[in-house]
Amino acid sequence: MDSHRRTAVNEVTPASRNFTAVTEQVGHLNGHKAAAMDTEAFHAASQRILASINTVIDGKADAARLALTVLLAQGHLLLEDVPGVGKTLLAKTLARSIDCTVSRIQFTPDLLPSDVTGVSIYNQASRLFEFRPGAVFANIVIGDEINRASAKTQSALLECMEEHQVTVDGDSYKLDEPFMVVATQNPIEMEGTYPLPEAQRDRFMARISMGYPDKDSEIEMLETHQATSPLAKVSAVVNAADVAAMIATVQQVYVSQAVKEYTVSVGRATRESPLLRLGASPRSMLQLLRAAKATAALDGRDFVLPDDVVSVAESVLAHRIILDRKAAGAGETPHSVIQSILSRLPVNQDPVNNPARSSAPPAGLRRNH
C-alpha cells in the first residue's frame, strides 16, 4: 500500500490516533450540524479555493469549479483522461487547499481490500482485537488509477463511498465529514485493468475529462513551473469546518417545483431516447439536482435555475448512460446525446405550474414545436 498521509497541524494521522477518538470526532461532526454560511462568506471562501487551485493548474478553471461543486454537493469525482494532463495534480491541489485530512491510494492489482478499509489486529498487550483504520479514513481520498485494482478492492472503496462508513468484522465505523473520493482513471492502456462497471460508475457524482490545456496556458505552465513543484506553494485556505458550513449552505439552496420538474424531465428524456440503451437512474437525478444546487450556490444564488441543471448535466450524466449500439456506430457520444436532449427539452416558463405561487393568469400559450 502506497499511502500518502499528509500530517496537518494539530491533527493526528489516522494510523497513529486512538480509534475511539476518531469515532467520537465523527459523532461530534454528525451530531451537530454545521451552521450555514451567509452568502458573502460562502462566496469569499469558494473564491479562495478556486484561486488556490488556479495558481497550480493553468487554464482549467472549469474543471476546478466542477471539482469544488462535487465537493460541496457531497459527491465523488471521477477524473478520466490520458496520463499527464494533471488529474492527480487537480485532486491534490483541491485537497491541499482545504485544511483537512488527505490520503492517497495508488491502486495496483495486488492491493487488498483491507489496505483500503483497514484491518483488525490482535493487540498482544491489551489482548484485544484493535481496528487499524485504512487509507479511506480521511476527508479527501485520492484513488489513483482506480481501474488497476481488482474488482474486490474497488468495491471495498465503493462501499465506503456510498455508505460513508467502513464495515470490518461486523463492526461499522463512520467516516469523517466532509468525505470525498477523487478517483482517476486512464482510458488508454487498458491492458491488465479492471474497468469500473456501470453500477460502480454510478456512485461517482461527476466525471471530468481534463483535456489538454490551450496554447497560452501551456506556455505559462512551462514558464512558472520549471523549477519548483507547484504544490509546494499551496497552503490551506479554508478548514474542514468551513467546508462543512459551505456544504450546509448548499443544502439550504431552494429548489422550485419548476426546476424539479425540469430535472425529472431530463432524466425521463434520457430513458425515452432511442439512442440510449440505458438512461439516467433516479439516483443520478438526485445527484444532478445536488450538483445543480452547489452550482447555484457557487454562482451566489440561493435558488436553482434550470441553467444550473443544464450546466452540470453533461458531467453528471455522461458516464452513467449507455449508448445504443446503432447510435454508437453512427458516431454519437454520450455527450452529444445529452446535448441534443437538452437542446430539445422545453423549459416551462409559464407560472401556471407553480403551486407555490399565487395564481396569476397564464402569460400565454406554451410554445412547444
Add this chain to the structure above:
Amino acid sequence: MTLAPERNASRGPTATGAPGQVPARTRVGAYPWAMAGAVALSVAGAAISLNGVLRGWAWYLPILTTVVVVCLTIATLRALRAHPLVVAAGGFASLIAILTLTFFRSTGIAGFIPSGATLAEVDRFVRRASETVLAESAPVAPNAGIVMVSCAALGLTVILIDALAVPLGMPATTGLGLLAILIVPATVKPQSVGVWGFTATAAGYLLILAFSQWFAPDSRTAADSGRNPGQFRRAMLTGTVALVATLAVPAAIPGFDHGTFPQGSRLNPWGAGTGLNPMITLGNSLRAPAGSGRITYATNAAGPLYLRSVTVDNFDGESWGPDDRDAERRPVAGQLETGHDIVAEEQLRQVTAVDTGTFTSPYLPLPYAPETIRGLNGAWTWDPATLAVKGSNTNTRTQQYIVVSTAPKLTATLLQQSSQAVQGIPADFTRVPGNVPDIVRSTADTVTASSDTPFAKAMAIQKYLRSGEFTYSLQSPVQGGYDGNGLSVLADFLTQKSGYCIHYSSAMAVMARLEGIPSRIAVGYAPGRSTGSTVSVAGQGALPEYEVDARDAHAWPELYFQGLGWVPFEPTPSRGVIPAYATETSTSGIPGSLGNNDDLLPGATAPTPTPSATAVPLPGAGGGAGDLGQLLLPWLLGTAAALGLVFLAASPRLVRVGRRVRRLRTEGRAREDVIPLAWAEIRDLGTDYGLPPDSSETARTYSARLRHSSLLGEHGGMDDAAHQAIRSLTSDFERRHYGPPVQDTAGRGRTGAIAPRIAAVQHSLRANASLPRRLRADWLPPSVLGRWAWLLAAPFRGLNRLARRTAKAAARSWSRARGGLFRPRGSQ
C-alpha cells in the same frame, strides 16, 4: 473540455433556425401516416378537378375510397417497416382488391379477389371506357367503365407518388404524378382545373415536401441549410422567374389563360373531318377570350344576318349531333331547293358575299334559305332536308362565295294563320324522343296551356325562356355539370334556369316537338357586328360588311309552319336578334334580356339601323331611382370591403397591443405577479423583431442571446438602458419563477417599475430594426400570428397524435400476434 456546456456558443444569432445536430429518427412512427395522408390529400384533391370531365359527383366516392384504401395500406406496411418493394406490392394488391370489391363484387372470390370471370368483366369495362373516350365529349356520363379506369389510374398514381417520395427520396418529382392527373381537366375543361382541385392538390404536394423535410427519414431528404446560405435567394429567384413567366406567357399568347388551348381551336375550330360535334365545340368557342375564326360577309339585306352551318334534329341519345344523311346528299350545282311549298305572298331575296378567312369547318355558314352558291372551291354537297352544305373532301378555310337566299317575308299574322296540319316533311323533325324527362314535358305543357295555335305555342315557349326567370351564363352549366347537350342536360337546365344558346335552343326545340310543332336546332352564327367598311359585289354595288367570330357562335331553334317553311326563333336572352314576327308588342319591354345587344348596334357608323333592333327597348331606358341604387351599391360594398380589410390588417396589431396593455396592468395585482407577464412580453417582443425564443431555452440563455444579437444595438452605447432593462427583468423573472417564495411584502420593493423597462427594450428594438421588420412587428406581429397558427393547427396535431398512437398500437399488436405465431409449442 466538455464540462459546463455553454449553450450560447452553439446558438449564435445566425444559427437560430438550424435544427439540432442529431438526426431526427425518433418519429418514424408518425411519418408513414403523415406521408400517406399528404399523398391521399393531393391525389384526392386532384381528382376533384375531374368534375366537368366526368359529369356530376357520383364517381367521386369510388375514387376517394380507392385512394384512401391504397394510402392506408401503404402507410400500415411502412409503419411495420416492411421492405419498400413489399410496400409497393401491398399497395398494388390493395388497389386490385378495392377495385374488385367496388366494381366486380359478384364475380370476385369472396368479393375482393379477382377471378377469371372478373378478368372478362375488366375487359368489357375497359372497352366501354374506351368507347366513352372516343365517342363522347366532356363532361362524359360517369359509367362504370370510365370510373373504374379512373380509379385504377389514380390508385396507380398513389403508388407511384409514394414510391417517388419515400423509398426513392425524390419528393419533388411527385409533382409529375399530380400534373398527370391535372393535365386532363386542364385540357378538357373550359375553365381549366378549378380552384378547389388545384388548392387541394397544391396543399397535398406541399405537405409531401414538408413531411419529407420534417421527418427526414434519411439524409437524402434532410435539409442542408447549413451548407446553403444562398438557398433563400435561389428560392426567391426561381419563384420570381416562375411568376413572371406565368404572367407574361398568357399576355404574349392570347387565350392561354383558359382551359382548352384556343390556339389549337383557332387553327381547327370545328375539327375538319374529325367528326367532332359542333354542338359541343360551340360552348368552348363562346368561352374563348379572343375571337378566332373571323368570318366577314357583305349583304344587301336590311341588317346583319344569321349564318347557319348545320342543323341538329335527332334528339335521341345521350349526346346530340348533326345527322349528315350522307345517302341523300346532293352535290352543290345550280339550285338548292327547300322541297316544300312557300305560300307567302312576298319573298325576300338576299345576296350575301361571304369570306370565311381562317374559319375551318366541314359545314358552310350560309344565310337561310340558300338558293344558289357561287364561287366555292372543292366538292360540296347539300342535304335536301336541312339545306346544310358540307364539304365532301374540303373545308371552309379561305373560301369566298356569293349566296343568293330567299326567305318569305314573315309577319305574326301570317304565322298565326298557319295552323294547318303539318305535312310533307321528313319524320325526323317531328319524332318525339323517347324518355323525355318529366320536367321538360310538364314545363312545355304548363307554358303552352293557354295557347291554341302552333305559333302561339311557339311564342309562349320563347316568352317563357326569355323571361326573367332564366339567366344567360356560359359558366354555370360547366359549374353545374350540365354543359353539353342531351335530354338530361335539358332537365338540369330547366331546373337551374341558367345556360347559354345551346340550352335555350334545345329547350325550345324539344318543347316545340312535344307540342306537335316540327323543330330542329340550327347551329351557326348570330348576326355579328358591322366592320364599317363596304364591299362591292358584282351586280349589287357596295354592300355594308359585317363580321362574326367564334364568340358569335350561336344556336337557335327553327320551327316548321305549314306553307311558310322553317321559321327561326330566338329564345336566348341577350344573344342574337328577335325576329320582327316573333316580337310580341305586349312583351317588348322585357328588361334585362338585352344587355349584350349593344354590339348589334354599330353606333353612328351603322349604315342602316336594324329594323328588328328598333323594336326592342334600349338599355337604360328605364333609369331612375333603381339606377342610383345600382350605382351606389358597388361604392357601399367597396367601402365596406375596404373597412373590413383595414380592420383585418389591424386586428393582429390590436390583439398585440391589447395583450401588452393587459400584461403590464398593475392595478389589482401585486407587482410580483406582473414579473412573469413582463417576461412573456419580452419573449413576444423578441419574437416580433425576429428572434423568437426556443422552447428549450432558459430565461438566462434567451436573455443572453437577445443581448448579444444586433437587435438591441451595442452594449454600452445609446441602448445601454435596454440592456440593463433586459438583464434586470431576467433576474427578476428568475427570482420570481425559481426562487424561494416571498413571504412578506418587503421583497416587492426590490423590483423596479416594469413598464418603463419594457418600453426601453421596445424602443431599442424599434430603433435597431429595419423598416420592413418594424412594419411587420407593428402590423403582423409574429407572436400573435404564430399563436393563431398554433391554434389553427391544434386539430391537426390531435390527429397526428391519434395517428401516431394508432400506428404504435398496430405495431404492438402485430408483434404480439407474430410472437404468438412463432413461439415454439410444448416447451414445458
